[in-house]
Amino acid sequence: MIYNVASLLTGSLGDSEQYEIENERILIDGRSIKEINGSVRLMRTDASVLVSGDFESIMHDSCVRCLEPATVDVNVTMEEEFSPTNANLMGDISSTPAEEYYLYDPALVIDEQNSLDLTLGLGQALLSALPIAILCKEDCLGICPICTVNRNTIECSCVKSSVDPRWAGLAGLIEKGAESVD
Ligand SMILES: [Zn+2]
Numbered sequence: 001m002i003y004n005v006a007s008l009l010t011g012s013l014g015d016s017e018q019y020e021i022e023n024e025r026i027l028i029d030g031r032s033i034k035e036i037n038g039s040v041r042l043m044r045t046d047a048s049v050l051v052s053g054d055f056e057s058i059m060h061d062s063c064v065r066c067l068e069p070a071t072v073d074v075n076v077t078m079e080e081e082f083s084p085t086n087a088n089l090m091g092d093i094s095s096t097p098a099e100e101y102y103l104y105d106p107a108l109v110i111d112e113q114n115s116l117d118l119t120l121g122l123g124q125a126l127l128s129a130l131p132i133a134i135l136c137k138e139d140c141l142g143i144c145p146i147c148t149v150n151r152n153t154i155e156c157s158c159v160k161s162s163v164d165p166r167w168a169g170l171a172g173l174i175e176k177g178a179e180s181v182d
């Protein structure tokens, strides 16, 4: 997902190029986002290259409730401006002093070879689109906190008991106390 945008930078305002992304994969923050598909449009603006596109992907993780493997669909619409290191190529429209590059997100900078690398910017966009809680299924029953079985596969008796077994002993003591008063 690296595109040479030299011709866009030296071209005219509004010039654009379209690319298809098929079955790509991005590793970011220790997570692997796979089967990334979509199309991306690169358009020259006055001082940058505007990247826009719609992407679909999937990610494998563990369900937060039952800890079993879960697959989530991650879809995102991305629209970001990438700033060129060689701003001089864009003519006298743009002249960003070199020191200002510190202000840019490194994921959104076109390098000295005029390569626009979409990987990090798209990875960040996909990560931000992840659900906060990843579930194997919407109605996952999770793990029983008492006997630790996966309640999606085994129906344990703990859930039916009104008294938490951890307090059963205490309940017995209270009964004894009541008897001794008599
Ligand atoms: Zn689950």
Ligand SMILES: [Zn+2]
Pocket: 144, 145, 146, 147, 148, 149, 156, 157, 158, 159
């Ligand atoms: Zn249980």
